[in-house]
Amino acid sequence: MSGDVAAALREPWDSLRRQREAAEFGVWIFLGSEALLFAGLLLAFAVNRTLHPAGFAASGRETDIVFGTVNTLVLLTSSLAMAVGSEAARAGLRRLALRALATVLLLGLTFLVLKGFEWAKDLREQLWPGAGFRLAEPGARLFFGLYWTMTALHALHLAGGLAVVGWLSWQGWRGTRPLGSPAFQVAALYWHLVDVVWILLYPLLYLGGRA
């Protein structure tokens, strides 16, 4: 394994333990930054929800709760697979790690495909807040303005996560990246953030107005 450690070690670090610490520290900082990115959008949502409670409740009833709930389950499961994958990589369990990462990729893609179907359905139901928008309640246009922005930004983050996990899995499979590399834990932390963001979006966009 010492060759493995040497292969994973990068400048300017003297020890892999320290390098891993730095990588995780760095990504936590980055996640804090990401959290504030979504916090800006969530603030915009909260403000408008306070200004137009009826419109937001009415709009919340129009989103597709089946797609939303299934996607929530898919994403939560993918996070479990990601946790398994990253820990298996750290423990050097190659087959388990690669299988878990493949599951993550599959579930992430499922989420995006389902999201695509959901968006298509929303468009058919005239929920794009442009000309011909179906809802008349004041504030409904704002709700859907934020709905499209937030789900799109989230999907973009998920796609980024897929690219990273796909790249790491490819390298792990080819053997060009040692399993001891901190990158697997870093990718896992990012993936969990994308999951956490969705856990906030789900009740705001799908459950509001349905209670």
Add this chain to the structure above:
Amino acid sequence: MSGITADDAMAEAPQERQGDSYLTAETGLASWLLTTDHKRVALLYAAALTAFFFIGGAAAVLIRLELFTPASDLVSAEGYNRLFTLHGLVMVWFFLVPAIPNTLGNFLLPLMIGARDLAFPRLNLFSWYLFMGAGLLLLAALLLGGVDTGWTFYTPFSTGYAHSNVLLAALAVVLVGFSSVATGVNMLATVHLLRAPGMGWFRLPLLVWSIYGTALVMVLATPVLAAALLLVVAERAFGLPIFDPRQGGDPLLFQHLFWFYSHPAVYIMILPAFGVVSEIVPCFARRRIFGYTFMVYAILMIALLGFLVWGHHMFVSGQSLYASLVFSFLSFVIAVPSAIKVFNWSFTLYRGQISFQAPMLYALGFIGLFTLGGLTGLVLASVPVNRHVTDTYYVVAHFHFIMVGGAVTALYGGLHFWWPKITGRMPPDGWARFAAVLMFFGFSFTFFPMFVMGFLGMPRRYASYPPEFQVWHVLASAGAVLLAAAYLLPMGYLAWSLVRGRRAGDDPWNATGLEWRTASPPPRDNFRVPPIVEEAAYLYHPRHEGPRHEEQEPHRDQGGGT
């Protein structure tokens, strides 16, 4: 012990050791464009920033030319809008925000804490490419006709009415924000995890502390700007209503989100300048920095409070008067740590053995100009006076005193101070002193008249104005000529010094700090022997004595041993 070995190695080797410095370790264009050496990335940033400084400066020259006469004769009102927007966008995001952290900070941070490189060297290079990508987007926006919203992108004008390249410019700013965040993450991780043995938190030089504070603000504030601008893009490009009042949206929400970033951004620009001045003043006063711990807490306090004062940009927006009062109070509070810093620099000078070399002249100029900028900030922070001077040249003068008189002056000071370390050559001191003094007077002639005309009621962002203001505008425009000369002059003699300058020793200023304990210019890995730190920063004289006045007190090396 190891420090002694390093010193011996340096003493033996003569100054002709250029062969293995970071500048000559590798050659060829690819060795620069693909480098992960923090020192080379710093120079890449410096080159890019110089180009943007010229672009933003050219816009400023055109603005001052236009304002020479009351009539709008050089450019149309529309063209004038595009000019000051260009000036603001370029100077804020493509010059001032990265100016010190990404050039001097990038170069010095690992050296000052005794590390071989930043924590994530490839991320560092990546952030430069992000910066360049964003810069090209912005240039495209400008070449395609410019932007007319002002650097603030206020809605609903930016989303619904502006007929200019708002989308391109907003995306450029979002992208450059990612570059900022990448830099911030890198610097924070470096300070946390790469300090040399013995380099405890309260032995860090204040430049490191101030960059640490800056990096925190960058990481936590920039994403909110990205969110706000992405919402602008969503509304303008895709018609998704967010801020549009006709559809129930709140345009003020944009201002809140925007200033939540853009006020802390002021501290992104000025905190590193504090750090630079805190390095220069003790060195040329031969004095330990007064109140080191207070300086550290003041930096952190400013970084924290910077997040809580954004509403003072919105006193006339119609926000609740109670909110205005709270923001006003907090804006007064944030002046306290800034004042602590000014007092501590002054006390560092007290009974110091001061020599007025060029970096010191810049630093002293900084202290004066920053103090004036800060005090006029208090005038603006009081709600009733703010009503009177909102959107006048008083505001323009105030923030230029902070950002230009403060941050740019400190950048030039730092550039002169560390030039020998970066290039191995001394700047010509006579010319440098002349430029430093010229910068102070040029700056004062340019911007002080703006306080007067602003208080008399001259509004900002107009191409034409009533003739009674002309005398002040002529003063400002004439001063701008001096200021431009003071900015161009160092570019000339610093370039000259690369070829003809006197070779610098490892520590030409007799300064403390690990960066001076290695060769000038440093080798690729910064230190031949990893340094071990045994002393606090700024040990220019023994702890309980002042510096002697007859002769220079030999200082003790920070990383150097016993």
